[in-house]
Amino acid sequence: MNEDLKKTLLNPIFKGNPITVLVLGICSSLAVTVQLKGALVMALSVIIVTGLSSLVVSLLRNSIPNRVRIIVQLVVVAMMVILVDQVLKAYAYSIDKQLSVYIGLIITNCIVMGRIEAFALGNKPIPSLLDGLANGAGYGMILVIVAFFRELLGSGTLLGFRVLPESYVPNNLVILPPMALILLGCIVWVQRAIQKDLQEK
Amino acid sequence: MNTNSNVYTIVYTTIIVVVAAAILAIAAMALKPKQDANIKAETISQMLAAAGFSSKEDLAKLGNDQILKMYSDNVKTAFLIDAKGDKIGELETEVSNIELQDNLKQENKNIAAGDPQLPVYVFKKDGAEINVIPIYGAGLWGPIWGYIAFNASCTEIVGAYFDHESETPGLGAKIKDEAWFREQFKGETVNFSKPDDSFDIVKGGAPKDDKSAVDAITGATMTCNGLDAALDTWFKAYMPFLQKKAGAAQVETEDCCGGDCGSECEGEGKDCNHEHNHNHQEG
Numbered sequence: 001m002n003e004d005l006k007k008t009l010l011n012p013i014f015k016g017n018p019i020t021v022l023v024l025g026i027c028s029s030l031a032v033t034v035q036l037k038g039a040l041v042m043a044l045s046v047i048i049v050t051g052l053s054s055l056v057v058s059l060l061r062n063s064i065p066n067r068v069r070i071i072v073q074l075v076v077v078a079m080m081v082i083l084v085d086q087v088l089k090a091y092a093y094s095i096d097k098q099l100s101v102y103i104g105l106i107i108t109n110c111i112v113m114g115r116i117e118a119f120a121l122g123n124k125p126i127p128s129l130l131d132g133l134a135n136g137a138g139y140g141m142i143l144v145i146v147a148f149f150r151e152l153l154g155s156g157t158l159l160g161f162r163v164l165p166e167s168y169v170p171n172n173l174v175i176l177p178p179m180a181l182i183l184l185g186c187i188v189w190v191q192r193a194i195q196k197d198l199q200e201k
Numbered sequence: 202m203n204t205n206s207n208v209y210t211i212v213y214t215t216i217i218v219v220v221a222a223a224i225l226a227i228a229a230m231a232l233k234p235k236q237d238a239n240i241k242a243e244t245i246s247q248m249l250a251a252a253g254f255s256s257k258e259d260l261a262k263l264g265n266d267q268i269l270k271m272y273s274d275n276v277k278t279a280f281l282i283d284a285k286g287d288k289i290g291e292l293e294t295e296v297s298n299i300e301l302q303d304n305l306k307q308e309n310k311n312i313a314a315g316d317p318q319l320p321v322y323v324f325k326k327d328g329a330e331i332n333v334i335p336i337y338g339a340g341l342w343g344p345i346w347g348y349i350a351f352n353a354s355c356t357e358i359v360g361a362y363f364d365h366e367s368e369t370p371g372l373g374a375k376i377k378d379e380a381w382f383r384e385q386f387k388g389e390t391v392n393f394s395k396p397d398d399s400f401d402i403v404k405g406g407a408p409k410d411d412k413s414a415v416d417a418i419t420g421a422t423m424t425c426n427g428l429d430a431a432l433d434t435w436f437k438a439y440m441p442f443l444q445k446k447a448g449a450a451q452v453e454t455e456d457c458c459g460g461d462c463g464s465e466c467e468g469e470g471k472d473c474n475h476e477h478n479h480n481h482q483e484g
Contacts, residue, residue: 031370065210072217079221083228090232093239094261100374101367177371 008131012138014195019142020188021198024110028102029143030180036159039147041088041095043140045103047133049080050112054120054132056080061121073116074107081106111135146183150174242268244303249275251348251362252324252331269296277330279322284315286441292320305337305346312438319438329353331360332446334439338431341423343367345376345431349386354450355443361386363428373424385415391436393444399436402429 018024025046032042056076057064064072085103088096096103106112115135120128151157154174156164173179192198203209246260246268254275260268273296281290281302293300302308302320311317322333330353337346347363361383363376376382385407392399392413400413402425407414417425436443 063204063213065204065213067205068210068214072214075217075221079225082225086225086228086232086236089239090235093236093243097243100370 005127005130008127009134012131012135013141014138014191015198017138017142017191018111018114018135019139019184020191022111022114024114025139026181026184028105028109029139029146029184030177032099032102033143033147033150033180034154034175035098036144036147036151038095038098039140039143041092042099042102043136043143045084045088046106046109046111046139047136048084049077049106050115050136050139051129051133053077053080053112054115055125055129057116058120058123058125058128064121069121070113070117073113077112077116078107111139142184142187145187146180149183150180154179238265241265241299241301241303244301245269245272245299247362247364248272248322248324248333248348251360252326252333252350253360254324254326257362269299272296272299275324275326277323277325279320281318281320282439282442283319284312284317284438284441286439286443286445289318292322303335305335306344308335309337309434312434317438319442321442324350334435336431336435338427338434340365340368340376340427341373342369345424345427347376347428347431349432351443351446353446355446356390356450358386358389358391365424368421368424372418373421375418375421376424376428379418382415382418389413389415391440391443393440393447396437396440398433399440400429400432402426402432 012018016022019026019029028042032038053073053076057073060072060076081104084106085096088099088103115132119131123131148158151159152163153171156162156166156168156170204213242265246257246263249255249260249268249271250257252275254271263271273294276294279292279294279300280288281292283289292302302318308317308319312319320335324331324333332351332353332355333348334351335346335348337344339345343366345363345365345368347361349358350360351357352359363383365374365377368374368376389400390412395413401407401411401415402417403411403414404417404422404425407416
């Protein structure tokens with residue numbers, strides 16, 4: 001059992017990473033990775049939403065009528081996302097404005113619904129919570145890596161603090177969404193190189 | 202229990218939805234005061250950015266209290282005007298109780314109905330007055346709004362700031378994100394001779410000799426059209442006020458400086474400025 005929990009927790013972070021292996025949540029990972037701060041808040045929001053939604057759906061799993069299960073799941077996910085959005089509006093207003101529509105769009109993030117359908121509906125609450133948290137963390141980790149390079153090379157700063165000397169000319173291409181896709185591709189490449197069994201013949 | 206029966210399904214979904222709604226309602230009520238304070242500080246910082254006191258990025262680093270204080274320290278007076286441009290009320294500017302006329306959506310309806318209560322925020326910067334007015338309209342996906350700062354005689358725009366609720370990031374959202382877009386407004390004027398179409402945002406580039414037009418943003422045609430319409434509507438609503446200000450400045454210039462010294466008088470002649478304010482209050 002412990003072995004299973006460990007696998008539940010670690011698999012989504014590397015071997016079954018939702019972005020690089022399942023290729024889900026690409027849209028938001030391109031949009032919110034211009035600055036590290038935004039990416040961190042987005043990562044945290046998604047971790048909370050996936051974790052809590054999976055937990056709640058798992059608690060309800062035996063009572064949910066099968067015919068309307070997608071709708072019930074959506075209600076739970078939407079509620080979590082709106083709660084996160086409301087809390088951000090109250091305590092981190094400028095970041096909420098910066099992330100604009102993407103917090104609301106967590107509702108449509110396939111990672112959340114995908115994990116609920118594939119895992120939370122058929123597993124006990126604790127493993128479901130861990131699975132949700134781990135998938136959110138796997139998503140967040142890629143977001144933070146991409147944002148790290150984009151802010152460093154695109155603005156010469158990290159979390160708003162200047163790390164590269166003033167003489168560094170910011171690379172504007174890195175700020176634009178295509179570069180996020182290229183960076184994402186590089187991460188996928190590195191991961192496939194390390195993990196040979198992910199390579200497709 | 203048969204979880205697939207119709208009755209069960211209907212009762213179950215009803216309960217889930219009601220519970221979710223209750224949780225959200227409680228959260229919204231509990232967080233509202235804090236959110237309102239944030240929105241107020243945000244509105245004020247947009248005005249300060251338009252008036253050129255600080256960049257929006259720097260203002261974002263300040264706390265709400267500091268922004269309110271900065272407003273209170275720099276604002277001279279804030280008042281409401283009616284459709285004829287006459288003053289009909291004051292807005293409190295004390296830091297503990299700052300009043301704003303920030304329900305722009307409502308005022309937008311009132312403008313259409315012909316009975317608006319429009320705010321004018323008068324700031325003091327380097328000895329000169331800056332008049333800041335809001336604009337509001339419909340973008341592509343949701344509302345867009347902004348603040349336009351005029352010089353003392355309202356004959357020249359000295360700054361602008363725009364914001365939006367849900368324009369497309371990277372396209373329509375550029376009205377807020379791109380500094381060059383709002384920088385263009387500096388030095389432009391409102392075309393008093395065309396009250397229905399007093400400002401243009403031109404696709405393909407504004408003519409160089411047109412002082413009431415700026416370039417539109419590529420890929421953001423709908424947002425720019427919306428902003429153009431918003432500027433026209435609100436400038437029209439403010440037109441009587443703007444013209445009065447411009448007219449008063451004209452008369453003052455001629456009266457106290459003999460009409461020869463032109464615009465120099467405005468900045469240098471302190472008496473002139475003083476008289477001008479005085480006159481405005483009477484008018």
